[in-house]
Amino acid sequence: MRERDVHDLIEQQDPEHKQELLDKIKVRIAEENIFPQTQQNTEHKPVAAKKKNKLTLVIASVVTACLLCLAIVLPVTLTETKNRYCVDGDYVGEIVSYNIKEYSEKNNKNMLYLDLYDSVDTILTEFYYNLKDRNDMIFISEEMENGTTGELIKVIITDNKTRVDVLNKWNNCEKKSVICGVSVQTVKTEIFMLATFEYNGFRYYLQVDNAANQNRVTEIVEQMLAVK
Amino acid sequence: MTKVRKFVLLPLLLVFSMIFGVATFTAVAETDIRYADAPFISPRSTSEKIYYTNRIEKLSNETDGKCPRYRQLTNMTNACGTVAGTTIVGFYDKYFPNLIPNWVSYYEASGLYRLQDTTYVPAVMNELYTLMRTNVDDVGVSENDFKTGLQTYVNNRGHNLTYTSVRNWLGKLNFDECKAALDQNKVIALLTKAGEVYDISMYDGYDAIDPITISGAHIMVAYGYYQVEYYNANGLFRTDTYLKVATGRSPQSLAYYKIDSNNLNAAYIVNIY
The missing domain is CATH 1.20.5 (Single alpha-helices involved in coiled-coils or other helix-helix interfaces)
Known part of the structure; x- marks a missing residue:
């Protein structure tokens, strides 16, 4: 409009x-x-x-x-998940009165151990810890001596995120095998036998001096895995 | 004095003074060296591998039962002198049992030396730690404190001790004298600057040599010797000669010390009788 x-x-x-x-x-x-x-x-x-x-x-x-x-x-x-590499100076060791089995049970670690405690003449266990934290285990070492045969067995245990300088010798373990379902690496020298394997969050390093037989280190690994 | 004599005598006198002065200075400087805690450093990379077509162990011997493999107690610091002294005491305890009272330092069946216990060997260590005046004047011990402390301990047990130097005036180890002493079942105290010892692994076709750096002055006990020749298609290409040593450390308690290492402060055959 x-x-x-x-x-x-x-x-x-x-x-x-x-x-x-x-x-x-x-x-x-x-x-x-x-x-x-x-x-x-x-x-x-x-x-x-x-x-x-x-x-x-x-x-x-x-x-x-x-x-x-x-x-x-x-x-x-x-x-x-962080890995660490520890050298002498990062950690200190002390001789302890308990063995690996007792340490594992007391601290709920579920570690494997070599049960020759009643068979050998001398056992020397050392606990190596972080200089900054006494409760932070770097590795635990156990030596077992047979005074009659002279056989010396050394068992060293770390967690699987820790590498230690004194254990670099085990990098020479090149022979691979499977024992009780676990991958194991070994090497034999003229003087000693070495073995290393990983199980349940821990890495195991074995050394046998003056071994009783050629298969000794394998026998020891089997014996340790038998207690799992 | 004639001019000719002056020209001959004066330079001779000068040279003699220089040598005497250097020797005196060196001796004084060495007595000031302190032997204390020295980290052992193992390289992260793989070992040196010596491949060969043939390998001959020319010389090899050890004292009877090798050597005790004692290690430092937790309550001690800078105790390498103490541990070396205890190792020597433990070695001779096999022949003079009252050196470590109430304890047998070896296995009778094999003759090999035992690992340390938690009572008797620590008692020796504690006593030597004090006798050697560890950490009194400065960190660790001096050469003189080490030798005097060990001698006092042995004397207190009714025995005698002698030190015989096996280091020549050039500072090198006299290997022949070392070999003779070790063949006679005597151990040798090595007092070194920072340097290396080695872990040797013998495989089929090669040896793996792992160096371990001792990052400060240290005292070790030699109990054996080892000389090896390596051959390839061209013949002999390498010869290595070592002393076998108890390091006083764990877990690397035994190692090899190259006789041509340029880090020797002093070396003594230790005879207890």
Whole structure:
């Protein structure tokens, strides 16, 4: 209705004023068209911006949460799985009155041990610990001597994340075999026999000097694994 | 004095003074050396492997029953002198049982020396630790404290002790004298600067030599010797000569010491009778 009234009003004008009026109206329309356009932009931008802001917030929250989780979890897991290499000076050893079996039972370690405690003449057990933490075992060593035959058996145990410099000699154990389902590496020299294997979170190093027979170190491994 | 004599005598006097001065300085400097806790460092990399087509052990001998393998007590620091002294006492206890009262230091069936116990050997160590004045003037012991302390312990047990040097004026070990002493069942005290001992593993076709660095002055006891020649297609390519030593440390209680090591401060045949 309003549009019709405006149209009639224009038509009623004389030609000169009619053109002038039309020009004014065009200008006015152009001005009025700007506002509807800007108003439309204003109305669309808040919606898009809001959606974008929301998405950003969600993403930021997720990332932050992930980072927080990593910051908490990573140090713990890395600490638990970190290997270490210890040298003389990192640790100190002391002769102890208990044997490996007693140590394992008292500390719920579930270590394997060589049960010759009633068969040999001398047993010497040494506990090597971190200089900074007496409760942090680096390795435990047990020597068993047969005074009649001169056979000397040495059993050394570390956890499977610890490497110790004095045990590098066992890197020469190149012969692989499977004993009682456990992978064992051995080597025989003219003077002694060596064996090493890993079981239940611990690494075992054996040395036999003046062995009673050629298969002695294998027999000892079998005997130790038999108590598992 | 004629000019000719002056030209001859004065330089001779100068040279003599220099040698005497150096020798005196060296002797004084060596007595100041302290023997204390020295970390044993084993390399992480694999051993040196000596491959051969033929291998001959030219010389090899040990004292009867080898040698005690004592190690330091936990309550002691800088006690390598103490442990070496106790090792020597334990060695001769086989022949003079009152050196370690109430304890037999070896297995009668095999003649091999026992590992230490928790009562009698520690008692010897504690006494020697005091007699050697360990950690009194400075860390560890001096050469003089080591020798005097051990001699006092032996004398207190009614026996005598002599030290015979087997180190020449150039600072080198006299191997022939060492060999003769070891053949006569006498042990040798080695007082060394920082240096290396070796762990030798003999395999089929090669020997693996693992060096162990002793990072400070240390005292060990030699109980044997070992000389090996290595041959390949070109003939003899290497000869190594060692003394077998009780290191006083655990778990590397026995090792090999190369006789041409340039780290010897002193070496003495220790005779107890």
